Amino acid sequence: MTGRPVELAVEALRYEAEGRTLLHGIGLAARPGETVGVVGPNGSGKTTLLRCVHGALRPAAGRVLFDGVDASALGVRGRARRVAVVPQDAAGTFGLTVREVVSMGRSPHKRFWEQDGPDDRLRVTQALETVGARGLAGRRFDGLSGGERQRALVARALVQEPGLLALDEPTNHLDIRYQLEVLGLVRRLPVTSLIVLHDLNLAAAFCDRLYVLAGGRVVAQGPPAEVLTEELIAEVYGVRAHVAVHPATLAPSIVYLPEHPAV
Structure with missing residues (x-):
């Protein structure tokens, strides 16, 4: 895909x-x-x-x-x-179904006037399955929740291959x-x-x-563990922070500290 x-x-x-x-x-x-x-x-x-x-x-x-x-x-x-783009949201999708939005991703592989063929439709279905959104195919894109829209936009990106x-x-x-x-x-x-x-x-x-x-x-x-230091966060973002290793993920875990802590 x-x-x-x-x-x-x-x-x-x-x-x-x-x-x-x-x-x-x-x-x-x-x-x-x-x-x-x-x-x-x-x-x-x-x-x-x-x-x-x-x-x-x-x-x-x-x-x-x-x-x-x-x-x-x-x-x-x-x-x-x-390269395929997944934006924060998609313009030009009003009134379209999820399947129609995802099908837009096939355009780089077709002539301007060319309609979707069986292979295109199969790839769209596979992309929707990959993102867990096959059940959304017939729904209007603009009626989806934010998370559902993002899944559909990822699927649209995937069918660009x-x-x-x-x-x-x-x-x-x-x-x-x-x-x-x-x-x-x-x-x-x-x-x-x-x-x-x-x-x-x-x-x-x-x-x-x-x-x-x-x-x-x-x-x-x-790597995040090397980059996300308390000193860098203070310098770049202008805030105080405490950085520790998350016990479950082992990734850096950042807690932002108030300027005037309660006493």
Whole structure:
């Protein structure tokens, strides 16, 4: 259902808008099959970086490479066959069923006028089964819960047969149960994943490695246990925190401390 996991390399990426530099020579790598998280405070450049990776934005300098191939040389369809996007929500889906939304993911593999064939329909069904949403196929997408919508959007990404999933805060506005379900699902998929997250505990629990952005620059990178220190959180986020090892997951567990503790 998915393509072969892609090796992602971002080299010296710079992005400018309205005379401002939003990304300052970003470097990032994701090995095939890795789940890599991008974290940082609001305005740090996380979503801008993700959009440069999947092609919604064109950088002013630097390169994005998929398996060593410059993404700018691939064209829209070639890029869409390598990387699929899971947004926070989907525009242009009003009135469509879940099956119709998921079927949109087949467009990079067909001519503009070409209708879905038996193979396309089978792949859509398989994708819905993979995300546990086959029973939602006939329901209207805009009538689903937040967690159900995210599952459908992951299924739409899967039928593109990508080697890389680019996810923009996929747990935003979801209840805790659905946050865990969506990230657990992504973690099990046989793809490379690049995920923008704002919740550091979720990033610590589900990502192999993290890149921390601040002011459009990478200020730290590495495994969560090495990156998510009390000192870094204070420096980057401006808050006090206590970081310990979670006894069940063995991942870093972060508790934020009030500025003026009760006495």
